[in-house]
Amino acid sequence: MGLTAAVAALSLAATLAGCGGVGDSGDVTLKLVAADYGNNDSNTSQKYWDDLARSFEKSHPGITIDVDVMSWKDVDREVAEMVKNGQAPDLAQIGAYADYAAEDRLYKADDLLSIRTQANFLPLLSRAGEVDRVQYGMPFAASTRLLFYNKDLFAKAGATPPKDWKGIREAAEKLKAQGVTYPFALPLGSEESQAETMMWFLSGGGGYRDTADISYEINSTANVSTFKWLKSELVDPGLTGPGTPGELDRQEAFDAFARGDVGMLNGHPTLMETAEKAGVDVGKIPLPGTDGEARATMGVADWMMAFKQNGHREEIGTFLDYVYEDKNVLAFSDKYDILPVTVTAGTAMQGDPKHKDLWPFLAELPTSELYPVGQTSWAKVSESIKKNIGKAVEPGGDPEAVLAGIAQDAKDAEAAE
Structure with missing residues (x-):
């Protein structure tokens, strides 16, 4: 029933x-x-x-x-x-x-x-x-995430809404060629990078916890591959805008989208309303994954x-x-x-x-998948992600080493539960 x-x-x-x-x-x-x-x-x-x-x-x-x-x-x-x-x-x-x-x-x-x-x-x-x-815990409010894109910027660049990671890269290249400031805004700064990280983990077939929800799996093969792709295919070619993602906070990225300076980013319902009031024609699609739609979005x-x-x-x-x-x-x-x-x-x-x-x-x-909020260790794990994840995609950064460091922090936090 x-x-x-x-x-x-x-x-x-x-x-x-x-x-x-x-x-x-x-x-x-x-x-x-x-x-x-x-x-x-x-x-x-x-x-x-x-x-x-x-x-x-x-x-x-x-x-x-x-x-x-x-x-x-x-x-x-x-x-x-x-x-x-x-x-x-x-x-x-x-x-x-x-x-x-x-x-x-x-x-x-x-x-x-x-x-x-x-x-x-x-x-x-x-x-x-x-x-x-x-x-x-009794849920009080909820939201999910979709990929937002600026329809006008896409039209001018001759780009199509991406259906997978290859499509993200291709659209970002066309947006950059048109002079878009942030072809794909990737906020991995300290404000809420645990959210951006989780969305990319999910789109790459991974996540924060193993499938049985027994332990953290921060540096799984899927998660490491995801951040290697982000670094080599989006960040290193300059498709994520000025500065480094580790210096870009979520609110800065959202403000830039509302100004019309961002081609694509991962967004939530409040941004949709703000951007539309500012005159941005917002497109919304499920998060693309490696070979098609991501297996889940973040809730x-x-x-x-x-x-x-x-x-x-x-x-x-x-x-x-x-x-x-x-x-x-x-x-x-x-x-x-x-x-x-x-x-x-x-x-x-x-x-x-x-x-x-x-x-x-x-x-x-x-x-959708939610943060592991039922784990008392989550607060410490989240803080480690906020502090460190931006280093994974900075020039000379090593995604595998950074994720291994966060994984160790998670293991220590879990042992202290």
Whole structure:
């Protein structure tokens, strides 16, 4: 039976078995710390959460929601500091949960959500929220990646959208001949190079973990071959633009694409909207692989988690069931061009023409691969990638040696788990 049918079949059971009722402890205030998906005061996520909280409170007297929205630059660090000081919030909507789960600080999703709500998460995202096969991280927002290209620059260069790596090289050569600043923008700087690296690993048939998800496989044959190709076929011939990829951050590359200075890059839904508003005619295709479409694209999820420190399990569950109602999931997706994390909201988006621009990203989500966020070692591995991966393609760089160094860091981090 498909998940959508299972969700419907479990609706009655959810009413009977869900942990949505409020306890007898009197009025409760739940503290929620959340990340800001907006880029200015006019579209801050604080407004979304304030509106949702006031709506919830009207229908759930006795529960007050106190929301503090922080920038992505600060929110993970601030929550970690709160936890360290014994002042954990009831809920946090941030980037990672595994460390807190490993320290037994979080409620299990089973202990919070109604059956209907928990069953409605996309299976891929539910699994990514698990530590030792128990779900602690509840997906809140998701996105996938596609290859973006500037249709006008491609037309002027006589280039065709690439279907494989050979096509990427050929298109980049034509774009360079037309004077395009960045034929293929390759941001391997410290900002988010773990994402760019993962996309290329996947397109080359590799990935961060082995197929059984037992251990890291950073310097696999496939991954080494991928970065050797990048260096010899794109970077060394000057097809990735001025400077070296290790000095190019993601936001710089995205800004350049919105200015019309980039022929191709790997992008996400927010860039699509920004570039189109700037007048760029954006083409979007699945990531090309060595001999055709990549076996998978990269998926990204941000997480909701509930801390046990203050109790309030039933009230937290009641609020989260409300948070994950379709109307609220879709309202957030609408506001920030983010993919919904539930089956029913995703189905609604697929059936609504106003979301047509997001359909290609949504189609990639069920088969995408996510960071190994359930591993407490991932934070250290990610930092090593950010610090070192750009060296693999710099002049005189040795991709095999650089990936071996990162692999050793991963092995050390895993041993410390």
